Amino acid sequence: MNRVELSCDVLVVGGGIGGARAALKAAESGAKVILVEKARVSRAGPMTYVHSQFAPNKRVEGDELNDWIKEFAVGSNFLADQDWVEQYIREAYDRTNEQIDWGVPYSRNEDGSLKYVTVRGHNLGTTLGVDGRVCMEILRRRLKAARVKLVEKVAVVDLLTSDGLRPTRGHISGAVGVEIRTGQVFVFQSKTVILNVGPFYPKIHYAFSDHCTGEGHAAAWRIGTKFAGMEFAQFAAWSYFNNQFFTPGQAKIQGIGAHFINRSGERFMLRYDPVWGEKSGLFQIARAIITENIEGRGPCYLDLRHVSDEDMNLLYEVSPTVERAFKEFGIDPSKDLLELGPFVTIGTLSSSGPDIDLNSATNIPGLYAAGYGTSCPHLMSGISGSGISSFSAVGGYRAGEHAAQLATDIEMPKVHQEQVDGSVSEYFKPMKKLRQVRASDVWMRIGEITSEPGFALFKTEKRIRNVISELEEVRKSLIPKMYAPDFHELEKASEVRNYLDMAILACYAMIERKESRGELFRADFPFADNDNWLKWLIVQRQNDSESPVFTVRELPFDRWPIKPPKGRQPSPYTVPERFAPETQTHD
Amino acid sequence: MIEHIDLELCDGCNVCIDSCPTDVLRLVEIGEPWDVSGWKVVVAYPNECHSCRLCAIDCHVDAIDVSHELHIPIPFVTYTENI
Numbered sequence A: 001m002n003r004v005e006l007s008c009d010v011l012v013v014g015g016g017i018g019g020a021r022a023a024l025k026a027a028e029s030g031a032k033v034i035l036v037e038k039a040r041v042s043r044a045g046p047m048t049y050v051h052s053q054f055a056p057n058k059r060v061e062g063d064e065l066n067d068w069i070k071e072f073a074v075g076s077n078f079l080a081d082q083d084w085v086e087q088y089i090r091e092a093y094d095r096t097n098e099q100i101d102w103g104v105p106y107s108r109n110e111d112g113s114l115k116y117v118t119v120r121g122h123n124l125g126t127t128l129g130v131d132g133r134v135c136m137e138i139l140r141r142r143l144k145a146a147r148v149k150l151v152e153k154v155a156v157v158d159l160l161t162s163d164g165l166r167p168t169r170g171h172i173s174g175a176v177g178v179e180i181r182t183g184q185v186f187v188f189q190s191k192t193v194i195l196n197v198g199p200f201y202p203k204i205h206y207a208f209s210d211h212c213t214g215e216g217h218a219a220a221w222r223i224g225t226k227f228a229g230m231e232f233a234q235f236a237a238w239s240y241f242n243n244q245f246f247t248p249g250q251a252k253i254q255g256i257g258a259h260f261i262n263r264s265g266e267r268f269m270l271r272y273d274p275v276w277g278e279k280s281g282l283f284q285i286a287r288a289i290i291t292e293n294i295e296g297r298g299p300c301y302l303d304l305r306h307v308s309d310e311d312m313n314l315l316y317e318v319s320p321t322v323e324r325a326f327k328e329f330g331i332d333p334s335k336d337l338l339e340l341g342p343f344v345t346i347g348t349l350s351s352s353g354p355d356i357d358l359n360s361a362t363n364i365p366g367l368y369a370a371g372y373g374t375s376c377p378h379l380m381s382g383i384s385g386s387g388i389s390s391f392s393a394v395g396g397y398r399a400g401e402h403a404a405q406l407a408t409d410i411e412m413p414k415v416h417q418e419q420v421d422g423s424v425s426e427y428f429k430p431m432k433k434l435r436q437v438r439a440s441d442v443w444m445r446i447g448e449i450t451s452e453p454g455f456a457l458f459k460t461e462k463r464i465r466n467v468i469s470e471l472e473e474v475r476k477s478l479i480p481k482m483y484a485p486d487f488h489e490l491e492k493a494s495e496v497r498n499y500l501d502m503a504i505l506a507c508y509a510m511i512e513r514k515e516s517r518g519e520l521f522r523a524d525f526p527f528a529d530n531d532n533w534l535k536w537l538i539v540q541r542q543n544d545s546e547s548p549v550f551t552v553r554e555l556p557f558d559r560w561p562i563k564p565p566k567g568r569q570p571s572p573y574t575v576p577e578r579f580a581p582e583t584q585t586h587d
Numbered sequence B: 001m002i003e004h005i006d007l008e009l010c011d012g013c014n015v016c017i018d019s020c021p022t023d024v025l026r027l028v029e030i031g032e033p034w035d036v037s038g039w040k041v042v043v044a045y046p047n048e049c050h051s052c053r054l055c056a057i058d059c060h061v062d063a064i065d066v067s068h069e070l071h072i073p074i075p076f077v078t079y080t081e082n083i
Helices: A017-028 A062-075 A082-101 A132-145 A215-222 A250-255 A282-294 A309-318 A320-328 A389-409 A417-432 A439-451 A461-481 A487-512 B015-019 B054-058
Strands: A004-013 A033-037 A052-054 A127-129 A149-152 A154-161 A172-179 A185-195 A234-237 A259-261 A301-303 A343-346 A367-369 A527-529 A535-540 A549-554 A568-570 B002-005 B025-030 B038-043 B064-066
Touching (some): A004 A149, A004 A172, A017 A033, A017 A185, A017 A389, A033 A185, A052 A389, A082 A389, A127 A250, A154 A185, A154 A215, A185 A389, A234 A282, A282 A343, A343 A439, A343 A487, A367 A389, A417 A487, A439 A461, A439 A487, A487 A549, B002 B038, B015 B054, B054 B064
Parallel strands (some): A004 A185, A033 A149
Antiparallel strands (some): A172 A185, A234 A343, A259 A301, A527 A568, A535 A549, B025 B038
8 A cells, every 4th residue: 555655844743732732833933734643633632521721810920920839849749840830830821811812612700701710739720611622623723724734543653763763863754654444554754743642541431531542652762752750650540430430520520629538427638638638639539548448438439519509510511521420320419429439550640751841842853742741840740630731732832833943944854764664564563464362452451460459559669570570471472462353453452552661661660769759659668758859760762672771860959949848758548468568668 | 332323313424433532433334124224323343432422422413322331341440448
């Protein structure tokens, strides 16, 4: 089959809000832009299900700005890049105002003024209710008007480099994509690439983003992109209600003042997180519920009985799915409690992806990254209520601006045909020979390995190493036996193969951080160690081997406005006797 | 999951197929022995539907019925009472 060959100044991979804002800014700056998306722009990624966006209610300056930065610094356990936070607070205001001008219907009071509220992780920082799907429809129309070429239902399976090597010592030169229904191969030659690939999840059906599986992350990893925050790739959530169904809008549910109660009716979150209480992060709440269950105070419930009709209507207005799901399962939130089903798995929650600077540039010349598919430097293990979609808009805009600028200064880089052939051949392998294993079998096997409570909840170096060897065994023995009877299944095989690589990388990172912070809980280091671990773990693939190479990045607290406390803080989570660490706990 | 597609209402417009982020729907031509005929949407990969409802929201003849109940295995466990 002939390959479709396209060339451009700026190739944007992923059509969520970050990709859309990047493409719009690059096109506005005069660049020729292609946006490639595996699903359909406005029907893809977590933005489709966003119900509130971080939106400062004014231009925040001076002392007040420091108070806002402090909220992020504390929420991120002091790991947030405070330069990025400052930029984020300033520019989220500008990006939101543009979206208001473009007609995005944000929630409003009866008098027509914008209705700002706070959600989890914020007491100062304000958010606006919005239907992300409608926002993306408006951005889609703007993309068309700006003459951005949309290439949809095409998955980018590899990135191309000017020296034809992975990892590269050269420059980005484009990408290889495959149409997911027909197997049509696309070769994109491009001066710059902006990755906006979203989180990576193991088909958890949560946030309805099962198509976000880390293919873009893995492609960036293979060419030698530096990653940060991989040790925090611990997805956790509490909203698997009554062991039956998920709903989106958790930040919004927390924002209207939901209570989390245990069997005896105690609002236990105040014990685990005295600062944020019931507005704490997903991980913190899931872990608290699990600890309540372990200590015999479960099951735990979501209690909305005290919430006013006005607030419930506000929730339903921005998140009709919640209302529909409650109706379907016969739940009356003014009378009924909802049993909480917490879970923990390997995937993006706050930070896990390419390391970016203030202009969204990675270490690879010409490669930019934006949105949830980056290390999210403004959070870095932090509480993520509504902190992502506006960050995507801010980072995407910056990436678009700088990529377009760079594209005017450089020549079109060379595409190496053998590099394209190698990527295509690897992708199509599961179709070549009839075998037994299907992608869904591999997902279930990965789930079995990573759900084991010793690993999922009470990590020790030994347990993490055991999981790595089991996952590596899956990579060695199951992945080569995967079979795809059609192009759709072929893409599913690619998804699980790439997720697995990122999950193994995350496990290696979890070993390196010898403390408990944010989404990483180590039973053998059950404390946050501010004297030794207020730094980032950077990881990179430096040669052909699969073994990751770690370095640490010190943080410039002397220069930043918010200073962390010194010393150690014990973790609030209990370790039951049967999950006690094999070796003595470090103290 | 998608509980039901009303094939009498479905006019094969293809919109839901493009809406689906996990690509579970396909258009097929049906006729005898079925009561309806023509190009209709079917759930080709039911195990990948994650109940996001985008197909139902976008269907202009309201032919698709989606429930929030997940009928597919989830690759993790929930830590409810005992571990």
